[in-house]
Amino acid sequence: MNTVASHDYLTSLLQSLPKKPTxxxxxxxxxxxxxxxxxxxxxxxxxxxxEWRFTDISPLTKLPYRPSLTVSDLQLTDIDHLFLEEPxxxxxFVNGHYAPQxxxxxxxxxxxxxxxxxxADHSSSIQMHLGQxxxxxxxxxxxQNTAFLQDGAxxxxxRNTSVPSPIHLLNIATQPEVTNYMRCxxxxxxxxxxxxxxxYVSLQESAYITNAVTEISLAPNAQAxxxxxxRENKNAFHxxxxxxxxxxxxxxxxxxxxxxxxxxxxxLDVRLNxxxxxxxxxxxxxxxxxxxxxxxxxxxxxxxxxNSQQQHKCIIDGSAHAVFxxxxxxxxxxxxxxxxxxxxxxxxxxxxxxxxxxxxxxxADDVKCAHGATVGQxxxxxxxxxxxxxxxxxxxxxxLTYAFGAEIINRISVSSLRQRxxxxxxxxxxxxxxx
Amino acid sequence: MxxxxxxxxxxxxxxxxxxxxxxILKGINLTVxxxxxxxxxxxxxxxxxxxxxxxxxxxxxxxxxxxxKLDDQDILELxxxxxxxxxxxxxxxxxxxxxxxxxxQFLRLAYNTVQSQRGKEELDPLEFxxxxxxxxxxxxxxPDFLDRSVNEGFSGGEKKRNEILQMALLEPKLSILDETDxxxxxxxxxxxxxGVNQITNENxxxxxxxxxxxxxxxxxPDYVHVMEAGRIIKTGGKELALQLxxxxxxxxxxxxxxxxxxxx
Numbered sequence: 043m044n045t046v047a048s049h050d051y052l053t054s055l056l057q058s059l060p061k062k063p064t065x066x067x068x069x070x071x072x073x074x075x076x077x078x079x080x081x082x083x084x085x086x087x088x089x090x091x092x093e094w095r096f097t098d099i100s101p102l103t104k105l106p107y108r109p110s111l112t113v114s115d116l117q118l119t120d121i122d123h124l125f126l127e128e129p130x131x132x133x134x135f136v137n138g139h140y141a142p143q144x145x146x147x148x149x150x151x152x153x154x155x156x157x158x159x160x161x162a163d164h165s166s167s168i169q170m171h172l173g174q175x176x177x178x179x180x181x182x183x184x185x186q187n188t189a190f191l192q193d194g195a196x197x198x199x200x201r202n203t204s205v206p207s208p209i210h211l212l213n214i215a216t217q218p219e220v221t222n223y224m225r226c227x228x229x230x231x232x233x234x235x236x237x238x239x240x241x242y243v244s245l246q247e248s249a250y251i252t253n254a255v256t257e258i259s260l261a262p263n264a265q266a267x268x269x270x271x272x273r274e275n276k277n278a279f280h281x282x283x284x285x286x287x288x289x290x291x292x293x294x295x296x297x298x299x300x301x302x303x304x305x306x307x308x309x310l311d312v313r314l315n316x317x318x319x320x321x322x323x324x325x326x327x328x329x330x331x332x333x334x335x336x337x338x339x340x341x342x343x344x345x346x347x348x349n350s351q352q353q354h355k356c357i358i359d360g361s362a363h364a365v366f367x368x369x370x371x372x373x374x375x376x377x378x379x380x381x382x383x384x385x386x387x388x389x390x391x392x393x394x395x396x397x398x399x400x401x402x403x404x405x406a407d408d409v410k411c412a413h414g415a416t417v418g419q420x421x422x423x424x425x426x427x428x429x430x431x432x433x434x435x436x437x438x439x440x441x442l443t444y445a446f447g448a449e450i451i452n453r454i455s456v457s458s459l460r461q462r463x464x465x466x467x468x469x470x471x472x473x474x475x476x477x
Numbered sequence: 478m479x480x481x482x483x484x485x486x487x488x489x490x491x492x493x494x495x496x497x498x499x500x501i502l503k504g505i506n507l508t509v510x511x512x513x514x515x516x517x518x519x520x521x522x523x524x525x526x527x528x529x530x531x532x533x534x535x536x537x538x539x540x541x542x543x544x545x546k547l548d549d550q551d552i553l554e555l556x557x558x559x560x561x562x563x564x565x566x567x568x569x570x571x572x573x574x575x576x577x578x579x580x581x582q583f584l585r586l587a588y589n590t591v592q593s594q595r596g597k598e599e600l601d602p603l604e605f606x607x608x609x610x611x612x613x614x615x616x617x618x619x620p621d622f623l624d625r626s627v628n629e630g631f632s633g634g635e636k637k638r639n640e641i642l643q644m645a646l647l648e649p650k651l652s653i654l655d656e657t658d659x660x661x662x663x664x665x666x667x668x669x670x671x672g673v674n675q676i677t678n679e680n681x682x683x684x685x686x687x688x689x690x691x692x693x694x695x696x697x698p699d700y701v702h703v704m705e706a707g708r709i710i711k712t713g714g715k716e717l718a719l720q721l722x723x724x725x726x727x728x729x730x731x732x733x734x735x736x737x738x739x740x741x
Contacts, residue, residue, distance in 0.1 A: 422537070427573045429557035430533050430566075431587040431643060432594065438558075441578065441586070448577035 067165050070191070073173050077188035084182050096365040096397040097336040099305055102279055107251050109190055110137035110220035116245075118144060121214060124243055127458035130210045133195050137215060138222040140193050149205055153198035157225070160196045168196060171229050175257040175285040181309070183281045187223050187255040194225030197238070199264075204235040208456050212241050215274065218248030226256040230264040230292075237267040239459060242302075244275035249304070256284040260292035262316070268296040269454050271463065272306055276333065280306035288312065288319035297454050298325040299463055300335045301470070307336040314341070314348040314376075325354040326450040328470055329362040336365035343376035343406075352383040355450055357443060357471075358394035369401040370411065377408045385415040388446050443471040478679065479699045483510040484548075486682045487532075487651050492543035494531045501527045503707035504543070509651065512679040516693055516718060517686045519704035520726050525686045526570065528704070529655045532684075533567035534560045547651060562594040564650030568640040568657050575627035580639070583627045584609055588646045612645045616672040634665030641672045652676075653684045658692035670695030690722040703729050 086103060087094040114136035121144060125132065131154060134144035140156035147154055153164060161168060178185035195211055213224050230236055242252060252274060260266055274280050280303040286294055300306055312321050327335045341350045356364040364387070372379050387396045400413045420442050428438035447467040454460040487509040494502040501524050509515055519525045531538045532545065534557035545553050552560050575583065581602075588609075589599040600608060610620060616638045628636050637657055644652050654673070658666055673696050677683050685696060693701075693715065701717040702709045703726070711717065711729045721728065 421573075424573045424575070426533075426535055426557060427569060430561055430569075432558050432561040432591040432647070433587065434558050435556070437586075437590070441583075442575070445575045445577035452577060 067161055069169050074189055074191055077178055077185050080178060080185045081189055084185055087182055097307060097334065101305065105249065105251065107219050107221040110217050110222055112217065114139065114141050114216065116144060116216065124212060126208065126210050126456060128456060129207045131207055132210045132212060134212045134214065135224060137217050137220060138193060138224055149207055151200060151203065152205060155196060157194045157196050167198065171257065171259055172227055175259060175287050176255050176283055181283060183253055184255055184283045187225060187253050190223045191225055197228045199230040199234040199236050201231040202233040208237040208239055210239045210241065215244045215250055215252065216246055218246060218250055221251040221253060224252060224254035228258045230260050230266055232261040233263045235265045237456065239456065240270045242272045242274050242280065244278060247275050247277060249277040251279045254282040258286040260288050260294060262290040263292060265293045267455060269459065270296065270298045272300045272302055274302040276302065276304055278303045283309045286312040288314050288321065290316040291318040294321040296323050297450060300327045301466060305334045310339045312341050314343050314345065317345045318347045320349040323352045324450050324453055326447050327356040327364050328447055328467060329364060330359040331362060333362045338367045340369040342371040343379045344373045345375055346377045348376055348379045350381045354385050355446060356387045356396055357390065357447055358396055359390040361393040363395040366398045367401060372404040372406050372409050372411065374405045376406050379406060379409040381411045383413040387417045389417065389419055440471050444468050478512045480512055483512050486511050486548060488546040490544045492545060493541045494527065495539045495541055496537055501707055502531060505709060507709065509682045509684065511682055514677060514683045514696060514698045516698035516701045517684060517704055518701060518718065518721060523704040524707040525704045526655055529567060529653045529686050532653055533557055533565055562591055566644050566647055566649030566652045568644060568654045570656040570659060572628050572636045572640055574629045576629045578627050580625055580627050581623035584646060587643065591647050609646065612642060615645055615675050616642055617668050618642065633660030634662065637661060637669050641669055645676050649681065651682050653686065655686045656688065658687055658689065666692065667695060690718045693718045705730060
């Protein structure tokens with residue numbers, strides 16, 4: 043049954059593959075051709091795959107959604123409520139297609155825009171990086187994304203440049219029953235500094251699929267803050283792969299917030315490729331009803347003196363199901379690695395479900411690695427404390443639930459985004475409690 | 478201060494309470510009038526902290542008999558937040574930490590919730606900021622406390638000062654201070670005691686639950702009650718605390734004196 047469904051899905055997928063555009067640069071054509079070949083050889087992931095054993099994505103096989111082809115007629119006034127309040131460099135993609143009329147770049151000396159346009163002048167630097175980090179050989183959805191690669195964001199930060207305003211990559215879904223392919227490549231040269239916000243939103247309520255691949259390369263001493271916000275509609279499917287490559291003494295901070303989608307999966311791979319690289323990766327999943335949200339992270343320490351910190355939190359209500367799999371690799375050469383990981387989970391109903399799995403693979407002997415996982419409900423002593431200060435049981439529950447999530451959101455440095463997310467958490471916790 | 482004509486704020490009669498089926502309070506009688514400060518002393522396990530929690534309405538404890546009246550209103554049927562709004566305040570022995578919520582937000586939320594329930598005006602963030610900063614001076618608190626998460630990373634002394642700050646903001650009729658002196662060095666103890674002394678007046682009342690006499694050097698009680706095995710076994714004036722300090726709890730122990738309460 044499953045096999046047949048997958049077969050239909052693949053057939054339909056192959057039929058919907060775009061004709062290879064003739065104006066494509068030949069290396070890109072080749073990258074896509076290889077991915078297209080690869081699709082035929084790959085199996086649709088199922089619960090039998092170790093990497094997918096908690097996450098049933100079989101509903102996806104019934105949805106042979108083709109890529110969206112339409113050009114957007116969205117106006118600025120339709121979407122300005124989604125903009126940051128701070129000055130920002132805004133790149134807007136609608137259903138995976140770049141919308142220059144909705145975008146706005148304010149910082150000079152920034153190479154930023156969509157791939158097809160920038161390909162004209164920057165083909166060689168794009169070639170050096172595109173598809174080099176997000177390896178598709180063993181990842182079905184990355185392969186698919188690469189095969190359909192036509193549009194996407196390219197951001198390149200010059201050596202020793204600090205980008206004053208955050209870059210807001212706003213991905214908007216407006217069409218039902220399509221697959222939106224999003225691609226983002228961020229290349230930060232030596233000593234540069236940048237803040238990137240990846241924002242996924244829906245302007246309609248029907249089902250669709252987002253397939254997003256992000257690649258980030260930080261050169262020596264570069265710094266990036268990367269905030270990823272997934273707030274798609276509750277019928278959507280969100281499949282994302284993000285790969286980060288860290289060079290010597292570079293620093294990567296990320297906050298991943300998952301609120302939306304019926305089924306979502308984020309694979310985040312961070313490779314500390316050289317000495318003294320640092321990463322701090324935090325996540326918040328806030329889901330209810332029948333949502334399923336899966337976060338798979340892998341922090342790979344390859345060289346000495348690396349530092350990684352990770353805190354992942356889930357707030358789960360209704361019959362929702364969250365999955366966290368946090369892998370930490372410490373390779374034989376990676377002596378003096380300092381790593382900590384914590385997974386904290388709050389279950390708000392008896393049907394809520396979490397699978398959390400720390401996975402440490404340590405091959406070096408002189409390292410410091412700490413990890414812990416907790417699953418629990420709101421603490422009755424904490425509730426009593428707040429009640430004794432006059433708060434009702436509901437208010438006390440809301441405040442504690444909110445606080446649990448706010449601890450992660452507070453790590454976002456862009457204040458309007460932080461406030462908006464705090465409000466989103468507050469709204470959702472109130473919805474949860476008011477039933 | 479003792480004034481026999483003051484009105485009764487708290488009246489506890491034959492109070493019995495269980496936790497998980499075990500009886501902890503075995504018939505407490507206690508009358509507290511406005512303007513008075515009462516100390517409840519006793520060894521660990523005597524039931525004094527349980528009494529504090531039962532008065533505040535902790536749901537782990539089941540009241541099996543007796544009555545508790547605040548200003549002639551029976552409060553045993555009230556949930557904790559209703560008791561708080563009616564004027565009961567419990568300063569916790571171990572205040573909880575709430576990472577992710579700024580102290581200023583929390584204090585304003587508690588203040589405005591209680592204010593609105595009492596039919597008084599709520600304060601907006603700016604008005605509240607002025608108001609709370611004034612109160613913080615009572616406790617020699619650094620204004621930085623407002624921006625930090627509630628109690629997170631606070632030292633023992635800072636947490637206790639934050640409790641007394643809440644007492645100052647909420648203006649309770651009856652404050653119950655549960656082991657407020659524990660974990661405090663002498664300087665912090667003096668600051669906390671000074672704060673409490675400035676908040677107490679002829680219209681409110683305070684119960685100090687404490688193991689040691691030390692706190693009572695700085696907050697002088699009008700009455701001292703000694704608890705043992707869920708009962709008040711002796712009641713006296715402030716000199717009783719000093720006698721306990723000298724002779725130890727054995728001196729009053731084993732039910733040889735069962736004068737309970739201070740009713741006249």
